[in-house]
Amino acid sequence: MEEGAYMNEKKIEHLERIKEAVQKSDRLEDMEKSLILEKIEEWKHDDEAMSLIPAKLTELSQKIVPILEEIGLM
Numbered sequence: 001m002e003e004g005a006y007m008n009e010k011k012i013e014h015l016e017r018i019k020e021a022v023q024k025s026d027r028l029e030d031m032e033k034s035l036i037l038e039k040i041e042e043w044k045h046d047d048e049a050m051s052l053i054p055a056k057l058t059e060l061s062q063k064i065v066p067i068l069e070e071i072g073l074m
Contacts, residue, residue, distance in 0.1 A: 012044070019037055023037070
């Protein structure tokens with residue numbers, strides 16, 4: 001796994017503990033549990049997507065720089 005490419009293990013463990021607490025809760029209705037668990041999964045996916053941006057920009061710049069040099073813009 002690339003450094004910074006995915007949500008770190010500490011964040012994942014924290015979210016998993018929250019999910020477990022939600023699932024075990026006697027105070028929440030099943031629909032509320034479902035909505036909360038869905039939102040947590042969205043957070044995980046959003047965080048993973050955001051962490052990929054720097055790597056993708058670096059990858060893109062490595063492809064663009066030679067082109068810009070070739071046409072005299074760098």
